[in-house]
Amino acid sequence: MQRFVTLDLDSLKQIKEEPKRISLTKQQAKKLSDVIVAALQVSNLSGRQLAQMAGITKDTFSRLKRGDTLEPERTTLEKLTPYLFRVVNFEGRKITLDTSETYEGNIENLISVIRDES
Numbered sequence: 001m002q003r004f005v006t007l008d009l010d011s012l013k014q015i016k017e018e019p020k021r022i023s024l025t026k027q028q029a030k031k032l033s034d035v036i037v038a039a040l041q042v043s044n045l046s047g048r049q050l051a052q053m054a055g056i057t058k059d060t061f062s063r064l065k066r067g068d069t070l071e072p073e074r075t076t077l078e079k080l081t082p083y084l085f086r087v088v089n090f091e092g093r094k095i096t097l098d099t100s101e102t103y104e105g106n107i108e109n110l111i112s113v114i115r116d117e118s
Helices: 026-043 047-054 058-066 074-083 107-114
Strands: 085-091 094-102
Touching: 026 047, 026 058, 026 074, 026 085, 026 094, 026 107, 047 058, 047 074, 058 074, 074 094, 074 107, 085 107
Parallel strands: none
Antiparallel strands: 085 094
16 A cells, blocks of 8 residues: 555545534424424324334424424434425415325435425
């Protein structure tokens, strides 16, 4: 193995580190709450069951469900994505979901919907 290596830093691929927490407004936290509550209702699961399936604590899940968390951890949301159905439309106090599709592996789409960026 070479002892010394010279690298051209301009040509190296820059690794962009994702933030560990997602910043939400109170309104966005409420939208996340609505998505979680809708998923519970459609899947006929309890909060405890969904928290256990996702591998997060019941307390963390409860805070998300109430809309009390303004800076959820990215990993927590990633763990929930397989159980959150894709939002087709938010209209007033109604939410339309596509129950054939979740946000699994696509946390950016979930965040975009919650932030009204879609």
